[in-house]
Amino acid sequence: ETGVTQSPTHLIKTRGQQVTLRCSSQSGHNTVSWYQQALGQGPQFIFQYYREEENGRGNFPPRFSGLQFPNYSSELNVNALELDDSALYLCASSLDRATLGHSPLHFGNGTRLTVT
């Protein structure tokens, strides 16, 4: 069973640039969620994708956008990067969107984004 994989592991960008982060979900999982973890904080929900459509969104501006592909892999895109976007970005997959209590999120190791 292949777990959740994210790429790249580290990334340095300049303020104003755009970035794309990638995630492959665990085998058999059709739901992908993205979380942002700032230093010293818990993960904050960005959005969730189910069957290629956005299923829910947290309190993040529209410059945070995403995609899910037919193979359930996903991308997180951030435009017009700001210094506060520096964080660990975590992708998580789950068996089904309706069973998050029974089928917990399985997280990847994250992408560490630094904006200078």
Added chain:
Amino acid sequence: DQQVKQNSPSLSVQEGRISILNCDYTNSMFDYFLWYKKYPAEGPTFLISISSIKDKNEDGRFTVFLNKSAKHLSLHIVPSQPGDSAVYFCAALSGTYKYIFGTGTRLKVLA
């Protein structure tokens, strides 16, 4: 507004003793609560969960207690082992699609 709070940023416990990690929440509509463990340079890994209709759930050395009247849950680890040293996050399931995480408690188990 922090709906899930972990007020202790760190905790040190001797190997073999009990570790108790605490979490408070404000929203009585949460359906599930979960605990995740995180090692450095790794993503959080699921430990144990509890439904809001229960008050206790056990899995080996890990037990989660839920006190709905106090809006409080706790994770007990008995006996604690050095490999348990990590950051522990409690999380609440809000609706059907998102978890709200606390800020974490760093547990250090001393050999």
